[in-house]
Amino acid sequence: MNNTQKYDFIAIGSGVAGSTAVIECARHGLKTAIVDNKPYGGTCPLRGSDPKKILLGAAELYDWFSRMKNTGIINGDIRIDWQNLIQYKCSYTNNIPMKVEQSLKKMSIDSLSGNAEFANENTLKIGDKFYTADNILVASGSVPTKLPFNGAEMMSSSDDFLSLKTLPDKIIFVGGGFISMEFAQAAARAGAKSIIVHSGERILLGFDKELVGLLNKAAQESGIDIIVNNRVSKIETDGDTLIAHLSNSEETIRADMIVHGAGRMANVYNMNLETGNVAYDSGGIKVNEYMQNTSNSSVYAAGDVTDSEGPYLATVAAMEGRIAAENIIHGNKRKPQYENIPSVVFTIPTLASVGMQEEDAAKAGIKYNSRFQETSDWFTSYRVGEKYSGYKIITDENNTKILGAHLLGPSSEDVINLFTFAINRGITPEEMKNMVYTYPTASSDIVYML
Incomplete structure (x- = not known):
């Protein structure tokens, strides 16, 4: 391994976990590099949430128009031109790899291309070149689960x-x-x-x-x-x-x-993890509470590739990447917090959730109150012709603590963040109800949910 290039820190994967970690390390003066065998940017902006939302933006507009036909909208039918929609999506995604690499270069972060394989516990082989680092972060994401049927x-x-x-x-x-x-x-x-x-x-x-x-x-x-x-x-x-x-x-x-x-599973393939003494199984790279690998203390991992408790969400991957970087820089001090992380499925209408479901509270032996109501006749839904909307709020039996919030309908993806803040900060239902909100907005409906 002559002519091995030396770094303080190398991240495998340029998604939110890897890029967050390498930027944090670079800001603290570490000599850093990041490597990816795909275009730079990772799943979320290139092959996941962002392009998906562009397609769904057109679907939402189509659906909104369809719902409003009996309310005075009379300008004929509309349709989605799929080919033009994909071109529009590409006009966003095509520029991301270049922008990401330019941002990394400005911070003196070396961007490497190719498949990274462990040559030993602290060295990666990329093509025919070797790179060694005091610490390596594996943030290679996830891949579709292998399904066991013919075809x-x-x-x-x-x-x-x-x-x-x-x-x-x-x-x-x-x-x-x-x-x-x-x-x-x-x-x-x-x-x-x-x-x-x-x-x-x-x-x-x-x-x-x-x-x-x-x-x-x-x-x-x-x-x-x-x-x-x-x-x-x-x-x-x-x-x-x-x-x-x-x-x-x-x-x-x-x-x-x-x-x-x-479903998806941790992408632990083609990295020669055994040679790097990196512990892993079908659930992902094994990490301790500090995002450090359980067998190779020089290696950390973050995002979908780990066996952590965190759900497969970009926000969780970014949090884990930042925590791994801080622990590398300052020593193992920070631990990720996975409770009360909001989740949204961008269906039409949007479905959002944070905190406990009724089943969770019952399983934990918590006495709780649950309030469910359909809200298609509420102004927020009526204004846009949404026939299917509702909420369920779960509180403790004395109604002094919000345990969970579940929303379906317009702007649920934003309103759920207010409930997330309230749950994590211990804001009571009464305090949240007594806040003054802008009106008429989806957020102002909180007053009637509690």
Whole structure:
């Protein structure tokens, strides 16, 4: 390993976890580098949340127009031009790698390209060159879960869907989580027949079941078919058509595309982790409470690649990346906090959640109050013609503490942040209710929820 280049810190992966960590280390004077085997920027801005929201922005506009037809909007029908929409999405994503690398260069962070493999506990091999560092952060993200049935390789990934230049007529989405629910919304509004096949009893298991029930009704009304308690057991081809066999019936579904939305797993592949003495298993890289690997103290990990308790969210990855960097700089002092992290699925309408569900409170033996109400007749929903909206607020039995908040409807993705702040700061229901909000806004509805 002659001519090995030496750094204080190297991050593997240029997503939010890796970039947050390397920037923090550079700010504290460390000689730093970051490496990626894909274009710089990571999943969120290039292949995840940001481009997804651009597609959903068009779907939301289409849906809003459709809801408002009986309110004085009479300027004919509208449609989504998928090809132009994808071009618009690309006009945002195409410039990100260059911008990211330019930002890194301004901070004297070296950006390396290629697949990073461990050559020993402190050295990475990238191509035919070697790079050693006092500390290495693995932030390589996640990949689609491998599904154990014949023909699974014929499924398309979420990356493939986001790059479609022509929208297929009929799409099956496998799994009832974030990816399937959000992409099906965009595809349905753009004219594709969308079918979700989910193995469980209900979709979006991490969200309140009554609000998910309302969301189901909205999805089905928009033309999305949702099949639960069933799973794809085999995929075959018939010319250009894909045939999905279902496990709990003799039924088959023919489609032009089948999208993998049945979960993701830690990307621990192709890094030669064993040679680096980096402990990992199928759940991800093993880390302690300081985001440090349990077998190689020079290695830290952050984001989806770890076996931490944190959910697969960009905000969590950024938090873990920052904490890992601070512990590298100052010594192991900071620990991540995973309680009361808000989560949003950008369906139409939007579903948001923070804190406990009723099942969580019951399992913990907490006596609680739960208030659920549909709100389609409230001004916030009525103004935009939203037929399916509601909330559920969970408090302790004396109504002195907010335990959880669950929202479905317009601006839920923003209002949930107010509940997150209140829960984490110990603001009581009475205090939150007595605040003066701008009116009429979705936030001002909080007064009537508590």
